[in-house]
Amino acid sequence: MSEETDRDTPAWTRAHAAGLQRDDSNVAPVIYPPEERVDDDLHLWDTWFLRNRDGSVAEIDGKRVIFALTSPSDLLPGKRHDVATIRYFYSEDGKEWTTGGAVFEGDALGQRQWAGSAMYDPDGEEGEVYFYYTAAGESGRDELTYTQRIALATGGSVHADGDDLRIDGPWDNRVILTPDGDWYEREDQSRGMIYTFRDPWFFEDPQSGETYLLFEANTPVSEGAGECDGPVWGEFNGSIGIAHSPTGDPTDFELRPPLLDAVCVNQELERPHFVVRDGTYYLFISSHVHTFAPGLEGYDALYGFVADDLRGDYEPLNGHGMVLTNPAGAPFQAYSWLVYDHGDELLATSFFNYYDYDRPSLDDVPLLSPDEQMRRFGGTLAPTVRLSLDGDETDIVGTLDHGHLPLPREELPALWWKQGEATGT
Template structure:
């Protein structure tokens, strides 16, 4: 059983996202994003792009390299079927001088130099002119048959330069495995009884209150004996859905030295995947966000592909679900898979949320149905690029969608946003639009 040590020496279980809380998940005007349409111009038409993260400074602010901001994305050739993109995922970087128009700079790591047979999502730190690119090493380098071993790794030592022609990232990088599951707080692959095994998505965070240097990640809580786990309000079958948000701490502040600690949130009996965890700190608390799928909720819980969130008074506080159920942003019922992999960050009085344009125009098809479509139809219905950025307001334990920015518009701290208008125009589709205020019509 996973416990964490309190300052008074006592131990207690991590906060939980319970089945009773998640049972209240329901679309509302405050949580449903508008319908998304393909952008006029794709950021990289020869690539599938998904799971994007910003280059950030140690304090969490967006880093600027001589006037440019930089993002990293998982990518794959656009001629591959979208459903196979994770099997060959590589990290590329993109840069922009205005946060609207992005240029692909290329692969970050030369082929065969990073850990894993492919690299999945992570985070990026720029500190003292040094780049730390945290990533998930999926599989093993050089393997001939794909495996799903996951370890948390970092590439350091690269240089970032900028001139009138743009931004360049060059190696060599030194790669190091930072963290592997311990089998006590975090489930090893050989312990897994669930539908999906997870130990991934490292996210660097320095706590502004304590100065503590942390790495959050997605994991699973070990459930060695379901019959003995009476602290979970779920039957043994539901306990296989055992997602958690893990944490490691660097006592010295060195971004390459980490010690595992117990999770800061568990979803045992509720959900299997609490993907890409990250925190936004505001005056009213620590807002912890994760992405998850409708199919990873435990039996008896009807959730959506959505951004979920929780709030506490400290990083290791008693997290309560935002909007009572945890639901913060989801897609309309008529387009349930149009966006995914949300990333929230603060901007003045608002919270901005980026994501990628996923499957659209499915006309009631499930994702399982999509896999049986002709290849050309699978390609046509996959966006594979940056989605419109959402604008949120958050107060205490409540959030609300205010409107949207353009596809891939990622403002920095001092950038003024367009004024909020009265309403999104009804496009006649009959689809729900949770946003009642916006900058204008959603991109079509």
């Protein structure tokens, strides 16, 4: 079937999602505050690596670099999205992080910047760093707006000097993608919750060598289109979007039809990204309990889908899609997972969100005193979760410390339940 026909879009269906449930394979251990935060002066949430063009983590003079959305840590955590600023951090051992600073100096697009990805190309025609991000809100407007455009900054360079590392502009910022209204919903078409067109993720397909950008989006569903039995369900219309660069030029992308959508199921398929193993495509997203359509019980969790081709017929991992979630007694303790490959395992990093909080929704957070809101917000990296992957089944097999992000060449501690196997005892 042609990849141009919307009807062919693989779907995360209500029947899949009806099977969602917590079990031993997908519930992470309770998280406690770390002894040390990445940065005491900052709330930190969505995080991503500086990666090479082929997706591997870049190492600059022995250092790995992460980027994160940040705000001052004295701000009420609920307000952080309104002032999000992207900062970079670096580490030699993947355990202790040094704050580099803000990536942009007021020259980025949008009222604030939301998640993205960063590609390091020392031979790049437009500088060493290609920085994809979400330009959120329209600059120049007094009130906060929720328009989202996919932006690219080029011209940045990385300088390492002894223990220090610096990322410098000047950056050339431009909008590279906006929704077309046909495959991807525009702001004026949205009928339910705030629409999405954000979180660009650079991806070079190891099979074909072609260059893509994934992003979070929504499928337009006109009122009364009869797509679902329940009228409001169609207002939950999340999708995983993709754009292709016909020439491989990392600045020049064209929209293509979505890889997957969740019409009648879920409004937000956040921060889509791939792990490709032996020609099998594992597509991961994060989503929230409150973005599932009525009648479905979901979780703040990492979800995944698998196909044997980039544009394959994605099926949810574990039958329903859930890979990793929070315990029932701390349902919002982590969010915004990022999965990367590590030898036999997958590692999932995320941020430490609201803890010591067991209500079923975050709507009650504003009812807490400001001090309590501050106390219960982690605002730093969560413990890294170790996952096993076998075909379309995943399992949590262990955890590492808060913010411990090992590279594939760095050995992980032996798993206690495997130690016997290793020593033959």
